[in-house]
Amino acid sequence: QEQLVESGGGVVQPGRSLRLSCAGSGFIFSNYALHWVRQAPGKGLEWVALMSYDGTNENYTDSVKGRFTISRDNSRNTLYLQMNSLRPEDTAVYYCARDFDASGSGRLWSWGQGTLVTVSS
Amino acid sequence: EIVLTQSPATLSLSPGERATLSCRASHSVSSYLAWFQQKPAQAPRLLIYDASSRATGIPARFSGSGSGTDFTLTISSLEPEDFAVYYCQQYNDWPRLTFGGGTKVEIK
Numbered sequence: 001q002e003q004l005v006e007s008g009g010g011v012v013q014p015g016r017s018l019r020l021s022c023a024g025s026g027f028i029f030s031n032y033a034l035h036w037v038r039q040a041p042g043k044g045l046e047w048v049a050l051m052s053y054d055g056t057n058e059n060y061t062d063s064v065k066g067r068f069t070i071s072r073d074n075s076r077n078t079l080y081l082q083m084n085s086l087r088p089e090d091t092a093v094y095y096c097a098r099d100f101d102a103s104g105s106g107r108l109w110s111w112g113q114g115t116l117v118t119v120s121s
Numbered sequence: 122e123i124v125l126t127q128s129p130a131t132l133s134l135s136p137g138e139r140a141t142l143s144c145r146a147s148h149s150v151s152s153y154l155a156w157f158q159q160k161p162a163q164a165p166r167l168l169i170y171d172a173s174s175r176a177t178g179i180p181a182r183f184s185g186s187g188s189g190t191d192f193t194l195t196i197s198s199l200e201p202e203d204f205a206v207y208y209c210q211q212y213n214d215w216p217r218l219t220f221g222g223g224t225k226v227e228i229k
Contacts, residue, residue, distance in 0.1 A: 035218075045157075045165065045208055047218035059216040095164055106212020107155060109176070111164040 002026040002110055004096050009115030012086055022079040022096030022112055030054070030074040033104035036081050038092035039114075048094070049081065053102040064090075086119045093117075123148050123214045125221035127207075133229040140196040142224045144209035149189045153213035156185055156194045159223075160205045168207075169194065196226075204228050 008020040022034070036048040049070040050059045058070050069082040079096050093114040100107035124147040134140055144154065152172040157165040167176040169185035172192060182197040196203055209221040 044222050045210070045220040047220070050216050061217070100170070104216060106153065106210075106215055106218050107167075107170045108157075108165075108210070108218075109167060111166070113164050 002098075004098065004110060004112030006094060006096055006112045006115040009094065009117045011118045011120060013121050014087060014119055016086055017082070017084045018086065018117060020081040020083065020094055020096075020115060020117070022081075024077045024079070024098070027098070029077040031102055033099035033102060034072065034079045035097045035099060035104075035108060036070060036079075037095045037097055037108070037111075038090075039095070040089075040092045043092075046092075050099075050104050051079065052104055057103065083117070086117075088119050091117060091119050122217060123150060123211050123219050125209050125211055125219055127209060127221035127224045129224060130222070131225045131227060133227050134199055135229045136199050136201055138199050140194075140199055140203070140226055142194040142196075142207055142226075144187075144192040144194070144221050146190045146192075146211060148214075150211040150213035152188045153211055154185075154187070154192050155210045155212070156183075157208045157210065158203075158205050159208065165208065199226070 003025045006022045033052050035050045051070045067085045071080045095114045097108040097111045100109045126145045128143045154172045156169040159165045173185045184195045186193050206223045206225045208223050
């Protein structure tokens with residue numbers, strides 16, 4: 001059964017860093033593009049970043065460009081999100097999601113359960 | 122950025138009734154539109170992609186229609202487990218994926 005499990009969330013002070021992980025199982029991890037999507041408390045969904053199946057292509061929403069970095073280790077079936085210079089408005093549940101295809105189509109086929117990041121002093 | 126506007130914000134219905142949810146795009150997204158269901162403290166679940174194709178394991182009571190700027194998600198007869206928040210999402214403006222603000226379907 002396909003599964004995505006996020007970890008690494010927690011409480012962090014503004015300006016500090018945090019790295020999220022997303023472990024995949026039950027599917028061929030290296031065959032698919034992967035995304036990070038976040039949801040602020042009580043709010044809607046916001047796409048954050050994408051990485052292609054082989055790590056050669058990455059894209060970000062404007063509000064995190066220059067601060068967040070997406071990466072993947074296909075040998076470990078794991079996706080990462082390095083978050084630097086965190087701001088209170090980055091507070092959210094962060095989900096990883098598998099795309100329908102290798103380079104990315106935007107069809108968010110399956111999702112993890114999410115990990116909560118709280119940015120507060 | 123393509124803005125998706127969902128209406129109504131809240132839909133109050135009884136089990137067995139038909140639910141009709143709307144999603145309007147600020148610019149054409151062709152048929153590159155998906156619908157998700159989200160229950161409290163759960164991750165979103167893909168229901169419909171490419172405007173009208175049901176995802177794996179999604180019951181036939183869920184159907185999607187539309188193209189261009191106007192889309193509809195229909196639940197033909199509400200089951201108790203269908204009361205949730207529903208989001209539309211476009212992927213025409215690649216890779217700048219955007220979501221609508223959501224429609225909450227609540228028990229009347």
